[in-house]
Amino acid sequence: MKIGVVGLGYVGSVTVAVLAEAGNEIIAVDVDRDKIESLSRGEPPIYEPGLKEALTRNRENIHFSSSFEQLRGSAACFLCVPTPNRGGKIDLSYVVSASESVSSVDANTVIVIKSTVLPGTASMVRERAGMRVVSNPEFTREGSAVEDTRHPDRIVVGSAGAPEAQLVENIWKFTGSPVLRTNNENAELIKYASNAFLSIKISFINEISNLCERIPGGDVEVVAKGMGMDRRIAPYFLKAGIGYGGSCFPKDTEALLSFAQEKGDPLKIVEASRMVNEGRISRFLDMVKRAEPPSNATDISVLGVAFKDSTDDIRESQAAKLVRALIPLYRSVYFYDPVVKTFEGATRCGSLEECIQQSRTVVIATEWPEFGRLSTMGFTGNVIDGRRILSPDISEKFYAVGLNHA
Numbered sequence: 475m476k477i478g479v480v481g482l483g484y485v486g487s488v489t490v491a492v493l494a495e496a497g498n499e500i501i502a503v504d505v506d507r508d509k510i511e512s513l514s515r516g517e518p519p520i521y522e523p524g525l526k527e528a529l530t531r532n533r534e535n536i537h538f539s540s541s542f543e544q545l546r547g548s549a550a551c552f553l554c555v556p557t558p559n560r561g562g563k564i565d566l567s568y569v570v571s572a573s574e575s576v577s578s579v580d581a582n583t584v585i586v587i588k589s590t591v592l593p594g595t596a597s598m599v600r601e602r603a604g605m606r607v608v609s610n611p612e613f614t615r616e617g618s619a620v621e622d623t624r625h626p627d628r629i630v631v632g633s634a635g636a637p638e639a640q641l642v643e644n645i646w647k648f649t650g651s652p653v654l655r656t657n658n659e660n661a662e663l664i665k666y667a668s669n670a671f672l673s674i675k676i677s678f679i680n681e682i683s684n685l686c687e688r689i690p691g692g693d694v695e696v697v698a699k700g701m702g703m704d705r706r707i708a709p710y711f712l713k714a715g716i717g718y719g720g721s722c723f724p725k726d727t728e729a730l731l732s733f734a735q736e737k738g739d740p741l742k743i744v745e746a747s748r749m750v751n752e753g754r755i756s757r758f759l760d761m762v763k764r765a766e767p768p769s770n771a772t773d774i775s776v777l778g779v780a781f782k783d784s785t786d787d788i789r790e791s792q793a794a795k796l797v798r799a800l801i802p803l804y805r806s807v808y809f810y811d812p813v814v815k816t817f818e819g820a821t822r823c824g825s826l827e828e829c830i831q832q833s834r835t836v837v838i839a840t841e842w843p844e845f846g847r848l849s850t851m852g853f854t855g856n857v858i859d860g861r862r863i864l865s866p867d868i869s870e871k872f873y874a875v876g877l878n879h880a
């Protein structure tokens with residue numbers, strides 16, 4: 475099938491690779507010409523495990539272009555363009571502009587919205603562009619996006635018409651994943667409700683971790699493990715730390731809150747979860763300052779600046795916020811991240827070994843598995859674990875989120 479993908483960032487480039495691998499002919503379009511050039515050379519502009527290999531393996535099925543004209547004759551066209559917030563509200567201008575560009579080329583193409591959009595957006599696009607519009611929200615996680623797209627937990631297909639829903643269902647059939655068919659509005663809300671729920675789970679365990687710090691012998695890792703053994707609760711997203719970040723949870727919860735407010739039914743739990751998250755960095759910073767009092771004669775080393783492991787994405791990264799907060803407090807901030815190469819105001823080290831040699835205090839800010847090696851490296855300084863990846867017995871000077879230090 476000839477399929478278009480518009481917007482080749484984290485979501486779009488993975489969608490291209492996986493749909494090409496499934497045997498489709500993919501027309502991959504972006505307005506950013508540099509991105510098209512680098513993708514055409516086989517260089518994805520982002521780091522995502524397995525992406526480069528999948529694009530290379532399937533390059534015969536992919537045509538990269540900055541011209542929407544190439545999309546003519548596509549059965550479906552996936553929109554993977556940004557949906558940022560402006561002034562706390564979702565900005566749909568990229569979705570509107572991309573859908574109008576597609577409709578001006580071929581009004582028979584089915585528009586499939588992968589971008590995260592609020593309920594009512596697909597209907598609005600359908601009316602403006604005069605096309606059939608399917609909502610097919612994306613649930614992949616950066617860091618495992620290729621695998622997640624090949625084998626999603628579920629595929630949500632929202633539409634007003636059965637033929638276009640069937641078309642999208644057929645496109646994803648190769649995944650073997652369960653499909654939920656519904657209307658556009660429910661599909662749109664499922665995405666926001668899912669992200670909001672996951673963010674609440676994180677903030678919940680982070681509040682419990684605050685409590686653990688106050689209780690002699692308290693350790694949130696043990697509490698979370700005990701909770702997660704209950705199948706009704708499940709262990710996922712019960713990991714205490716310095717808070718959630720990235721390009722989705724902060725943006726999507728903010729957009730959902732203002733949407734719900736406008737509808738007259740504010741989401742109090744989501745609001746509370748955002749407030750909890752906003753307090754994470756200052757609380758963790760206090761822990762760092764207690765262990766290593768700020769001084770312009772002291773250096774500090776930070777492990778990780780990406781918003782999570784296995785990605786180079788630092789959008790709304792809590793680790794990046796932490797580094798920014800540390801820079802004015804210490805003489806030098808050294809950092810090591812396996813894939814993020816630069817950070818303004820901080821000095822990058824080429825390896826974990828090099829980074830821990832710079833300072834007597836090491837802060838773990840991103841949960842890269844590689845940082846687990848710290849426990850076998852004989853480091854004798856302060857270790858402050860913001861992601862709970864190390865065992866508390868690593869050293870006497872070990873401090874961590876959710877661990878009582880009395």
Ligand SMILES: NC(=O)c1ccc[n+]([C@@H]2O[C@H](COP(=O)([O-])OP(=O)(O)OC[C@H]3O[C@@H](n4cnc5c(N)ncnc54)[C@H](O)[C@@H]3O)[C@@H](O)[C@H]2O)c1
Nearest residue numbers: 481482483484485504505506554555556557572589590612
């Ligand atoms: N990043 C994620 O993990 C993730 C997961 C699920 C859903 N989403 C949602 O998917 C959407 C895309 O997110 P992303 O992280 O891939 O964004 P991104 O910023 O990485 O990529 C978006 C791409 O769209 C291109 N673009 C912008 N306007 C365009 C236009 N009119 N025509 C063609 N291309 C255009 C940009 O040049 C860019 O390459 C957002 O709505 C986001 O909320 C993202």
